[in-house]
Amino acid sequence: MTALDDWLKQATRHLAKDSVARVRTEIQEHFESTRDAAVADGATPDAADKFALNALGNAKVANCQYRRVLLTAAEGRMLRSGNWEAHAVCSRPWLKWIIAGALVVGLCAASALFFTGRAEVGRDVLGVAIGVSPLTAALFLRFRTPARGRVFRVAKWLAMTIAVALVFGPELLKWSWLLISCLWPLAWTESTRASIRRKLPAAAWPRQLYL
Amino acid sequence: MNLKGTLPTLILEALIREPSHGYRIAQRIKERSEGVLDFREGTLYPALHRLENEGMIESFDGPSSRDAENGRTRRYYRITESGRGMLTRDRGEWRAHSRAVTMILEEV
Numbered sequence: 001m002t003a004l005d006d007w008l009k010q011a012t013r014h015l016a017k018d019s020v021a022r023v024r025t026e027i028q029e030h031f032e033s034t035r036d037a038a039v040a041d042g043a044t045p046d047a048a049d050k051f052a053l054n055a056l057g058n059a060k061v062a063n064c065q066y067r068r069v070l071l072t073a074a075e076g077r078m079l080r081s082g083n084w085e086a087h088a089v090c091s092r093p094w095l096k097w098i099i100a101g102a103l104v105v106g107l108c109a110a111s112a113l114f115f116t117g118r119a120e121v122g123r124d125v126l127g128v129a130i131g132v133s134p135l136t137a138a139l140f141l142r143f144r145t146p147a148r149g150r151v152f153r154v155a156k157w158l159a160m161t162i163a164v165a166l167v168f169g170p171e172l173l174k175w176s177w178l179l180i181s182c183l184w185p186l187a188w189t190e191s192t193r194a195s196i197r198r199k200l201p202a203a204a205w206p207r208q209l210y211l
Numbered sequence: 212m213n214l215k216g217t218l219p220t221l222i223l224e225a226l227i228r229e230p231s232h233g234y235r236i237a238q239r240i241k242e243r244s245e246g247v248l249d250f251r252e253g254t255l256y257p258a259l260h261r262l263e264n265e266g267m268i269e270s271f272d273g274p275s276s277r278d279a280e281n282g283r284t285r286r287y288y289r290i291t292e293s294g295r296g297m298l299t300r301d302r303g304e305w306r307a308h309s310r311a312v313t314m315i316l317e318e319v
Contacts, residue, residue, distance in 0.1 A: 011253065022286075026233055026256050029275070029285055033234040034252070057251020065257035069264060199264055 003053050004031055010059035015066060016076030023066060031056065075196050078189070082208035096139040103129055103136045127166030134159050138211050146202050149210035153190075156211070218250065218258045219267070220305070223290055223298040226268060230289035232275075233259060259288055267294035 008027060012020040031052045038048035056062070071079070106129030113122030134156035143149045168175050197209055225231065225239045236259075237252050262268045268288045275285035290298070 007253075023256065026286055027253070029232070030234045030237075030252060030256075055251070056253040059253065061251070062253035062257065065254055066260075069257050069260040201264065201266065 003049070004028070007053060007056060007059045011062040011066060013063050014072050014074075016071040016073050018076070019066070019070035019072075023070070027056065069199060071196065071199055075192055075199070078192050079196065079206065082206060096136075099132070099139060100136050103132050106132065123166050123169070127163045130159050130166065131163030143207070143210035146197075146205075146210070152211060217305075218254070219262055220298065220301040221248070222255075222258060222262060223267065223294050223301070226288060226290040227295070227298065230271075230273070230287045232273070232285050232287050236288070262294070263288070265293075266291060267297055 004027075008024055011027070012023050015023065034052035034055050035045075035048045038051045039045060043051060106125055110122045110126035110129060113119070113125060134152075137152070137155075141152070143152055164179060165172065168179070172179075193209055197205065200209070221240050222236055225236045225243075231239070233252075233255055237250075237255050240248055240250075259268065259270075263270055268290055270286050270288050272284035273287035
């Protein structure tokens with residue numbers, strides 16, 4: 001393994017495959033250009049190699065900067081798994097109608113429970129229905145601009161907050177440990193998607209990035 | 212000299228006349244500053260990718276003079292309209308900043 005390979009290995013650590021390929025190509029070309037220029041200036045091949053590698057700087061610093069602007073391996077995996085989820089739902093049109101049906105049934109059941117005086121259970125059912133509503137909206141609405149996506153995300157978190165408040169009511173603090181352990185994967189997914197949005201131009205966003 | 216924060220502006224300036232690849236951009240910055248602005252070239256590409264993500268520049272595959280015979284290509288970058296706008300703003304800010312610092316330093 002050459003010194004340049006070592007440098008590239010460190011600089012591309014934890015990056016997605018496509019990002020690694022792009023960095024390798026660019027840095028290799030850059031390295032060769034610098035080395036050729038040094039040889040043309042009279043340096044020996046070994047000295048030219050060292051000079052070209054030194055000009056690239058610290059691989060760890062480059063890696064930190066690359067991870068801020070290029071997709072990491074975890075983000076690449078999330079994009080792929082997101083595509084799988086979208087494909088699973090979109091290829092089964094009946095599935096989205098079942099989810100929509102469940103929402104309607106939930107809202108009707110909540111109304112019936114309120115009218116029959118069983119407000120406690122009605123509140124819980126309403127909470128679950130509101131919690132499911134962003135998922136239903138995501139299946140039926142079209143989001144093709146970043147601004148619409150932002151509006152949807154605000155509405156989604158608002159709906160989830162209302163749902164949690166309705167279901168747990170005054171006991172919200174008591175059950176906070178359960179909520180935190182259930183919601184952290186969601187929060188992690190949201191922050192990873194935000195990071196992907198910063199790194200990909202809007203024209204290249206898959207559907208799940210708008211949600 | 213530390214280039215922190217000014218590298219994106221210098222990259223846009225280097226691309227204002229014609230599209231270019233990373234190595235040439237680095238050389239242009241060093242030559243035009245007569246070697247005063249020196250930086251680690253490994254940090255140039257993350258800055259290029261960030262500018263591309265922000266829509267200030269765009270990349271395309273162009274001919275590589277070294278590999279002209281075997282048909283290999285090289286990644287070139289060109290400035291976009293948004294990039295030109297950003298460069299104009301940055302130039303104005305830099306002139307104002309530089310004038311203010313010069314005024315203070317010349318008082319002594």
